[in-house]
Amino acid sequence: MIDIHFWPTPNGHKITIFMEEAGLDYRILPVNIGKGEQFRPEFLKIAPNNRMPAIVDHDPKDGGEPISVFESGAILLYLADKTGRFIPADVRGRVKTLEWLFWQMGGLGPMAGQNHHFSQYAPEKIPYAIDRYVKETNRLYGVLDRQLAQNEFVAGAYSIADMACYPWTASYEKQGQKLEDFPHLKRWFEAMRARPAVQTAYAKGEPYRTNPNMTEEDKKVLFGQTAQSVKQ
Numbered sequence: 291m292i293d294i295h296f297w298p299t300p301n302g303h304k305i306t307i308f309m310e311e312a313g314l315d316y317r318i319l320p321v322n323i324g325k326g327e328q329f330r331p332e333f334l335k336i337a338p339n340n341r342m343p344a345i346v347d348h349d350p351k352d353g354g355e356p357i358s359v360f361e362s363g364a365i366l367l368y369l370a371d372k373t374g375r376f377i378p379a380d381v382r383g384r385v386k387t388l389e390w391l392f393w394q395m396g397g398l399g400p401m402a403g404q405n406h407h408f409s410q411y412a413p414e415k416i417p418y419a420i421d422r423y424v425k426e427t428n429r430l431y432g433v434l435d436r437q438l439a440q441n442e443f444v445a446g447a448y449s450i451a452d453m454a455c456y457p458w459t460a461s462y463e464k465q466g467q468k469l470e471d472f473p474h475l476k477r478w479f480e481a482m483r484a485r486p487a488v489q490t491a492y493a494k495g496e497p498y499r500t501n502p503n504m505t506e507e508d509k510k511v512l513f514g515q516t517a518q519s520v521k522q
Contacts, residue, residue, distance in 0.1 A: 292316040293346040295333060297323050298495030300399070300457035301362040305343045306494055307453045308369050310487035311376065320498050336360060347372070363395040366450040376449045383446065390437070390444045390451035394458065398434070401426045402458050405465045424466040431459070431472050438474035456482045 294309070296302045296318045309316045321327045321342045328340045336358035337344035344360040351372050359368045367388075370377035378384050405423035408416060434455065437444060444451040459479055462469060469476040482488055 291348045293319050293348070295319050295321045295337065295342050295344045296495070296498070297321050297342050298492075298499050299323070299342070300402075300460065301341075302343045303457040303460075303491055303495060304362045304453050305345065305365055305369075306491035307456070307488055308366060308376065308450065310491045311453070311485075312369065312373050314369075314373070318494065318498075322498075322500075324500060363391055363454065366391065366454060370450050376453070378447065378449070387445040387449045387451050391454050393433075394451070394454040398427075398430050398455060398458050401430055402461075402465055406461070409466065410464060427465045428467060431462075431467055431475060434459075435472035435475040438478045443478065452478075452482060456488065
């Protein structure tokens, strides 16, 4: 059994997609990030960056004590290695998959996240910031579109790279993007959205989805964090 400390964000959905694709036994332990539950001491023990998702694997491959993993990219890689699925065994295929996994973690996720922040949540709409991140998101969509022009999936075969990237394109309209501008990405996006495991993963997140109109108090919790936030 694997416990997933989860909230229905793009990074949270990455992990439930893997679980559904692999048919692993898991349970969701919700972490309401709008209410500050990510700062609870018991959560910080497994996720010192006070971010979800995080997992605890009660049946690790080595048969030893439970293993906790934080950071969504590290979790995907851990699960792929645990199961021997969704990452190629050959060195070249593995490298390619890791390149695109890290591309999402270092590029698409952070840039789309800043896009969301300045266009959707910032109390002051700053045109320069919005334009900066909408354009950078657009550039990254272009990179992905070129890659998908030559590959059915992001790294060739279906892999953790796809599971990492899809949730960060699911809100393309809020990011100021049009899929019609990226025909290869659009083809891939529709194929991903149609996968039964992806549909089930998103459905399991629905019970935890809160009012999209975030309160000012929620924003303070999410966007007003300092080192003091995690001091015990």
